Amino acid sequence: MEFKAFIEITRPHNCLLAGIVGVLGSIVAVGDIPAPRTALLVFLVVVLGCAGGNTINDYFDYEIDKINRPERPLPRGAMSRRTALYYSLALFAVGLSLAALINIYAFTIALVAYVMMFLYAWKLKPLPFVGNLTVAALTAATPLYGAVAVEHLGLAGYLAVCAFLVNVAREVIKDIEDVEGDVAKGARTLPILWGNKKAARVGALFAVLTVAASFLPVKAGVGLGYYAMVPVDLIILYAAYLILRSQDRETAHRSQKLLKISIFLAVMAFLVAALV
Numbered sequence: 001m002e003f004k005a006f007i008e009i010t011r012p013h014n015c016l017l018a019g020i021v022g023v024l025g026s027i028v029a030v031g032d033i034p035a036p037r038t039a040l041l042v043f044l045v046v047v048l049g050c051a052g053g054n055t056i057n058d059y060f061d062y063e064i065d066k067i068n069r070p071e072r073p074l075p076r077g078a079m080s081r082r083t084a085l086y087y088s089l090a091l092f093a094v095g096l097s098l099a100a101l102i103n104i105y106a107f108t109i110a111l112v113a114y115v116m117m118f119l120y121a122w123k124l125k126p127l128p129f130v131g132n133l134t135v136a137a138l139t140a141a142t143p144l145y146g147a148v149a150v151e152h153l154g155l156a157g158y159l160a161v162c163a164f165l166v167n168v169a170r171e172v173i174k175d176i177e178d179v180e181g182d183v184a185k186g187a188r189t190l191p192i193l194w195g196n197k198k199a200a201r202v203g204a205l206f207a208v209l210t211v212a213a214s215f216l217p218v219k220a221g222v223g224l225g226y227y228a229m230v231p232v233d234l235i236i237l238y239a240a241y242l243i244l245r246s247q248d249r250e251t252a253h254r255s256q257k258l259l260k261i262s263i264f265l266a267v268m269a270f271l272v273a274a275l276v
């Protein structure tokens with residue numbers, strides 16, 4: 001057993017980004033920095049939930065990851081599946097305990113989100129489009145979670161719309177990248193049911209919708225810090241162009257990674273726009 005596997009399996013880069021998005025949701029909801037206690041609790045509940053979700057995901061994806069991602073901790077033998085199962089449940093339990101310290105709404109949403117991540121990994125992922133929508137909804141719930149913690153919505157709804165749209169696009173394009181392993185496991189993803197070209201069009205459509213939605217906060221009068229979104233939108237449009245041009249595994253990988261970069265840059269742009 002490798003100790004670093006306990007960190008690696010949680011995909012800390014995703015968790016940290018998600019935690020920042022949760023706190024960003026609180027910030028844009030009230031237009032100011034939230035109380036440190038609230039910000040810390042929101043950050044930890046989202047990070048622990050994301051960590052538990054990624055861990056349980058690898059637990060159920062063991063067979064598929066042996067084909068698609070053999071370098072991951074479980075398929076390479078760095079951690080047992082039983083340990084991963086108990087580890088994910090422990091992460092969820094600590095997250096829920098902290099959510100209870102925020103307010104009843106935050107506890108309830110965390111409970112629903114954690115259950116949805118477990119269900120996604122266990123049963124929903126192989127369902128056509130349902131799995132993609134579930135992940136996207138969970139990412140959209142993240143800024144809304146921060147808003148619920150401060151009991152105000154503000155611009156958090158715009159963040160949620162953008163998070164949902166860009167993650168639908170990314171999840172569909174990730175399915176095009178993973179089609180080989182998904183076929184082996186009998187998953188019924190969009191590329192398998194509709195073919196890579198049609199699935200690429202769906203992914204590109206949601207990428208373009210993300211660009212359209214990214215101007216929503218400008219409509220609401222968010223300030224100059226928002227011009228940082230322009231390069232983000234250009235990256236998203238280029239990712240859409242790539243996947244429309246070719247649906248081979250390497251191109252799909254490049255396209256979905258560009259969308260992930262756009263998410264990171266967009267979150268930074270929103271942060272600047274919210275604080276400037």
Ligand SMILES: CC(C)=CCC/C(C)=C/CC/C(C)=C/CC/C(C)=C/COC[C@H](O)COP(=O)(O)O
Binds near residue numbers: 018139140160164267
């Ligand atoms: C205009 C624009 C792009 C706005 C950004 C909207 C926004 C706030 C996005 C943040 C979404 C979010 C909570 C991201 C957390 C990290 C993340 C990418 C979660 C989804 O992960 C699922 C994915 O399948 C994991 O795969 P991988 O990244 O390859 O490990």
Ligand SMILES: CC(C)=CCC/C(C)=C/CC/C(C)=C/CC/C(C)=C/COP(=O)(O)OP(=O)(O)O
Binds near residue numbers: 045050109141
């Ligand atoms: C709202 C609260 C309290 C928490 C939300 C927590 C977050 C940010 C969830 C976002 C979605 C997410 C990261 C879920 C974790 C599990 C998951 C969907 C991983 C993706 O797994 P696969 O679809 O199998 O793709 P891979 O090929 O990368 O494994």
Ligand SMILES: [Mg+2]
Binds near residue numbers: 057058061
């Ligand atoms: Mg997986």
